Amino acid sequence: MASKPSIPKGTRDFSPAEVAKRQYIIQIIKSNFEKFGFQPIETPSFENSETLMGKYGEEGDRLIFKILNSGDFLAKANATHLEAKDSTKLISSISEKALRYDLTVPFARYVVQHQNEIEFPFKRYQIQPVWRADRPQKGRFREFSQCDADVVGSKSLWQEVELVQLYDSVFTTLGLEGVTIKINNRKILSGIAEVIGASDKLIDFTVALDKLDKIGEDGVKKEMIEKGISEEAITKVQPLFNFTGTISEKIEKLSVLLSSSAEGMKGVEELRFICDNVINLGLSTASLDLDVTLARGLNYYTGAIFEVAAPKTVAMGSIGGGGRYDDLTGIFGLKNMSGVGISFGLDRICLVIEELGLFPETVTSTSKALFINYGDKEAFYSMKAIKELRADGIKVELYPDNTKVAKQFQHADKRFIPFAVIVGEEEIKDNQYSLKDLVSGEQKKVSLEELKEILK
């Protein structure tokens, strides 16, 4: 290979500093998941194609990475499709496996497959990569990690209350103050659709309404009419154009607006339970907001819908989302299994924490000290100390080669190692170590015990 090697577009190498930062965030998410009683599972990177295909719509099917069958795959290829050069139809006869597209479908498959071993309600978390053959662009990758927490097997709304608290707890631990946890409910949206008398126009309606801040009431109404929503319908939902006040006030407005819709009123009741309890229990740094334009995963969620917005000072879209889906495992034949869950957008959270300078300095710290290598005799003496320091959990290294001392110090410098330990004949004779602070330049002779104390 003559040219410099590269990686596939949309994928990433992570350097030590990047891994350390991502691990810092993952560790905080994990420990909060566990504090809230979630337990980890892991599923295979690839699933049988039939497990994934047809679960994400036509577009999703296209974006799933397929794995070519091993061996003489053409021997079993469908001759008709091969003849016709029909790539789409040929796939199923030359590819039996596909890379995981998200963590939700594999989780549903896991629950159904292991239903007899699982103690329900089952609170699981899963932090694993997923793959999508999306067109790569800024912030969108073909391999990225999802961090999901879901509960399956209980319809209790206390789960929603806890999931809001979980978001608050994670972002508070990360020091990321000022996130907004937006909440809505699929049943509210159904109620609005009923009121405007056009459920097929619901998405157009919420998309237009979402622009209220930008284009004003008149602009929004104009767009709605262009999309075929009647003036009469718009008049009926007039209160949504002045949808301000506290969450309780908003809920009261909805209960008036949707009074004619049984499903809408069910949504109001659910929202009231969740919001009242969240507010009464209190949030640490996040704030809760009721956003009736929130419609993510419309065809998927059946109850609460969540989305987390980064603090307004950062230009970044959603950094998390989730909701309730009443029939999580129905696709695999297990009925009446309600699920509710949330997801953390690791890549975006990482960008936000970076932009706001919230990573602790210690995150990327490497070894505490580099022992300078003056030759095998000195190196052996150093290794004896290194062994004891490591046994005490202190990260230290010996420069492997007896090369120019300046080069060794430079190495410590480039790696941000704060101390150098110098061992020459004199130190060996005195059973001591010269410790040099590479920031202040200060140097002093110390015993092994003192070395331990200082580097600890």
Next chain:
Amino acid sequence: MASKPSIPKGTRDFSPAEVAKRQYIIQIIKSNFEKFGFQPIETPSFENSETLMGKYGEEGDRLIFKILNSGDFLAKANATHLEAKDSTKLISSISEKALRYDLTVPFARYVVQHQNEIEFPFKRYQIQPVWRADRPQKGRFREFSQCDADVVGSKSLWQEVELVQLYDSVFTTLGLEGVTIKINNRKILSGIAEVIGASDKLIDFTVALDKLDKIGEDGVKKEMIEKGISEEAITKVQPLFNFTGTISEKIEKLSVLLSSSAEGMKGVEELRFICDNVINLGLSTASLDLDVTLARGLNYYTGAIFEVAAPKTVAMGSIGGGGRYDDLTGIFGLKNMSGVGISFGLDRICLVIEELGLFPETVTSTSKALFINYGDKEAFYSMKAIKELRADGIKVELYPDNTKVAKQFQHADKRFIPFAVIVGEEEIKDNQYSLKDLVSGEQKKVSLEELKEILK
């Protein structure tokens, strides 16, 4: 989908208990890697096919999972190969990407691609899954995790000394006493090949010699002659049939045996340096053994060769291995980059630790207490306490549904949750909590502060 869903053969779902156990081992390996100055990197799950193909031999090429190009892949398929139904030749025109087969080739690719950002010598570790289209069998999977630590950019033998210490440190931390770290050197094997005058017979020779314990000296010699090794050659290496004693004694025997081979003597020198220093610095629980039959990765390693054997009480093959390869990055055009590294066999280590009962009981522990749900008013009171307990890092849960109390206690039982907290009208009135020890059955009323103390 009517039938119960399943996963592809050779892959695994990991339950919460399994993830916890694996994470326990990974965490110990990671913290030791870091104590020894290694830094983590991560590379994409799939690489460009040209990065991987041809790097693992013909058999390896076959075992690499290929990813089908997205979209109309047949449009760019090679017409001739398609016509001829030649699966092997067609691959490169319908698949540009392939799943990682090991961590070493992606690491070499990483080093070459990022050579200008890397500060050498570069000590990296990497713990990620790899995929092989091997025939699945007991203990062999199509997806498994590798845990590798390598240093690139230094020929210093102190690295080998440290890698032996690293093995010792990891297995000691795991409480796995009695592992044997076997060491050999590619140059010793070259020396033996020179002495027996048949380098093409080297593998036959070492494979036969390795059976000494089982089939005795006569059996081994008979096999060697059958494989075409001359009696004369066998006589020359007679000392290897009685290769006992301390490591130092073995090294002396080799230095006599290989005195006519310059490369063999280089190997003796390297072995002596590594073994002397390891022995003088001391190992905690592992023992070092010189094994001249050790020949893993013969065409790959150029210096030291390592393999770790589980304690003899457990019937398990190697649980780790590694060695030095003088031209790690040459395949990607960067010459003179010596590398040395070791790998931990996570799956097998997990089996050994399980078999010997060395997992700490706390590994699979879940929540400390389950709050029994007696209704929304009681649940709200419970949630206030739960919030405070979690803020103190204590894992606690509320049973989400106000269902039969017996069922809730059963849930705690099945999940091995040691305490239940009961909140009724009386507790709310007294601002207290009834804490029930689910092992002893003892129950008492406590304040929130007392609850914190006990559950901590």
